[in-house]
Amino acid sequence: MDRVELKLEQGEVHIHLGHAEDTRWPCPECGSECGLYDHQPERSWRHLDTCQYQTILHAEPPRSNCEAHGPRVVKLPWAEAGSRFTLLFERLTIEWLKAASRKAVAQLLGLSWDEIHGIMERAVARGLARRRAEPVTYIGVDEKAFRKGHHYLTLVNDLERGCVLYVAEERKQSSLDGFWPTLTDEQRDGIQGVAMDMWDPYIASIRAHLADADSKIVFDKFHIAGHLGDAVDRVRRQENRILASEGDPRLIGTKYDWLRNPANFTRTEWDEFKALRQSKLKTARAWALKESAMGLFEFLKESQARKHFKFWYNWATHCRLESVISVAKMLKGRLPNILTYLTHRITNATSESLNAKIQWVKYTARGFRNRVNFKTAIYFHCGGLDMVPSSS
Numbered sequence: 001m002d003r004v005e006l007k008l009e010q011g012e013v014h015i016h017l018g019h020a021e022d023t024r025w026p027c028p029e030c031g032s033e034c035g036l037y038d039h040q041p042e043r044s045w046r047h048l049d050t051c052q053y054q055t056i057l058h059a060e061p062p063r064s065n066c067e068a069h070g071p072r073v074v075k076l077p078w079a080e081a082g083s084r085f086t087l088l089f090e091r092l093t094i095e096w097l098k099a100a101s102r103k104a105v106a107q108l109l110g111l112s113w114d115e116i117h118g119i120m121e122r123a124v125a126r127g128l129a130r131r132r133a134e135p136v137t138y139i140g141v142d143e144k145a146f147r148k149g150h151h152y153l154t155l156v157n158d159l160e161r162g163c164v165l166y167v168a169e170e171r172k173q174s175s176l177d178g179f180w181p182t183l184t185d186e187q188r189d190g191i192q193g194v195a196m197d198m199w200d201p202y203i204a205s206i207r208a209h210l211a212d213a214d215s216k217i218v219f220d221k222f223h224i225a226g227h228l229g230d231a232v233d234r235v236r237r238q239e240n241r242i243l244a245s246e247g248d249p250r251l252i253g254t255k256y257d258w259l260r261n262p263a264n265f266t267r268t269e270w271d272e273f274k275a276l277r278q279s280k281l282k283t284a285r286a287w288a289l290k291e292s293a294m295g296l297f298e299f300l301k302e303s304q305a306r307k308h309f310k311f312w313y314n315w316a317t318h319c320r321l322e323s324v325i326s327v328a329k330m331l332k333g334r335l336p337n338i339l340t341y342l343t344h345r346i347t348n349a350t351s352e353s354l355n356a357k358i359q360w361v362k363y364t365a366r367g368f369r370n371r372v373n374f375k376t377a378i379y380f381h382c383g384g385l386d387m388v389p390s391s392s
């Protein structure tokens with residue numbers, strides 16, 4: 001250390017670094033110990049605060065004089081190339097960012113938005129580069145609406161580890177196409193199943209990139225429940241309008257009773273719902289069809305499930321409820337990749353903790369200037385990455 005300068009008024013400590021005359025410098029290309037060629041102009045790095053004072057390191061980066069490689073800027077032990085922060089400061093910022101909003105961290109550490117984003121981007125790049133080629137067995141492809149309107153992101157989740165492997169713009173075939181080159185051949189061959197919505201652009205990408213794709217694509221049962229639920233709700237709305245006009249209030253305020261998974265009713269609620277669900281109402285018929293269709297996922301054997309579907313499809317197409325009939329026809333066309341569930345037993349319902357993190361990133365998305373920053377934040381918070389800089 002050459003000298004320390006206290007700027008009390010600004011609340012800053014400036015530390016000027018130097019080195020002994022006879023220091024030898026390893027060439028960053030080959031590592032051989034070299035003499036000094038010259039120094040670059042002075043640069044500075046924000047370091048951990050000293051008490052409450054912002055602490056700034058100053059140094060003129062030396063260039064080694066390698067016989068083979070010529071003058072090269074040596075690797076500095078306290079910072080990564082191109083960063084204006086020391087490794088310890090970046091590490092502290094990363095730890096804070098995991099626990100608090102970017103706004104809070106910016107205020108706490110006296111950083112600008114751009115500086116925060118720079119630290120996050122470097123952290124994510126570090127984490128993605130370190131992600132070892134671990135086996136990936138079950139993945140889920142999911143779309144997330146970004147802000148209001150029609151901006152979408154495609155997310156690929158590792159269903160077993162509960163982390164996000166890949167984020168891309170839009171929900172096109174090309175969105176998912178970018179994921180496959182991030183895998184090794186072994187990882188790609190090791191994928192047993194892919195949970196997803198019935199979305200043709202994704203199906204096309206999977207078929208183009210995975211061998212024997214049709215035995216691996218599993219349509220998510222919660223998305224299927226969603227389609228059936230929409231059909232029930234359309235029947236209820238129409239019927240409610242007619243009943244209400246005749247002074248019959250039975251369906252008013254019942255929307256969520258019909259959409260709820262029966263497993264989530266209490267005994268009392270289930271008993272209270274009995275008169276409605278066992279009534280002759282069209283809504284009750286649509287609901288019974290929805291629940292019967294979901295029974296498909298309870299079978300152990302595919303042959304039994306096929307038999308059940310045949311019975312169900314006949315019932316559904318004769319129920320005289322247009323919205324249910326159209327879902328029934330769609331499910332019939334998609335049946336092979338609905339039944340793959342019985343082999344793989346995967347859904348797109350990611351772990352609670354991953355969902356909570358994605359929701360949190362979405363919630364704080366108002367502060368993002370663009371989608372690149374949003375993607376970075378998803379990798380940062382949901383990627384399960386090792387992002388901390390390693391000190392050399």
Ligand SMILES: [Zn+2]
Nearest residue numbers: 027030066069
């Ligand atoms: Zn060299």
